[in-house]
Amino acid sequence: MRRADPAGGDVVLRAVLHVPRRALSILVRGYQVGISPYTPPACRYDPVCSQYGMDALRVHGAVKGTVLTAGRIVRCNPLSRGGPDPVPAPGMWRNPRRLRHPAP
Numbered sequence: 001m002r003r004a005d006p007a008g009g010d011v012v013l014r015a016v017l018h019v020p021r022r023a024l025s026i027l028v029r030g031y032q033v034g035i036s037p038y039t040p041p042a043c044r045y046d047p048v049c050s051q052y053g054m055d056a057l058r059v060h061g062a063v064k065g066t067v068l069t070a071g072r073i074v075r076c077n078p079l080s081r082g083g084p085d086p087v088p089a090p091g092m093w094r095n096p097r098r099l100r101h102p103a104p
Contacts, residue, residue, distance in 0.1 A: 020061075020062035020063075021057050021058075021061055021062040021065070023062075024057055024062055024065070024066065025054060025057050025058070028050055028053045028054050028057070029054070031050055032050050032051075032054075036050060042076075043076055043082075044076055044077075044078075044080055044081070044082025044083075045072070045075075045076055045082050045083065045084070045085040046082075046083065046084050046085070047085075047086070049069070049072055049073055049076050052068075052069060052072050052085070052087060053065070053069035053072070055086075055087040056068040056069050056072075056087045057069070059087050059089075059090060060087075060090065068087065068088070068093075072085065
């Protein structure tokens with residue numbers, strides 16, 4: 001039997017749509033707890049790439065959060081300057097507040 005929430009949406013449908021996001025979040029959290037502590041810090045951005053992934057999944061969902069995280073991992077290399085790079089606001093693909101040329 002289905003129950004409707006006060007806003008008129010379907011509670012069961014909303015729970016099912018959050019399953020992929022939760023599954024990906026568990027994978028990222030597993031990396032943070034099981035692998036990251038044993039590797040030297042190498043991320044050039046703030047927040048670190050795994051935390052960016054968690055934030056992107058929480059804010060944008062499974063598909064867009066995965067695409068944003070993959071793009072961030074590709075950008076995180078020795079040739080990039082790094083610096084602050086927060087997750088974009090909902091509905092955006094880039095963050096206009098990101099500093100283009102952070103101070104050295």
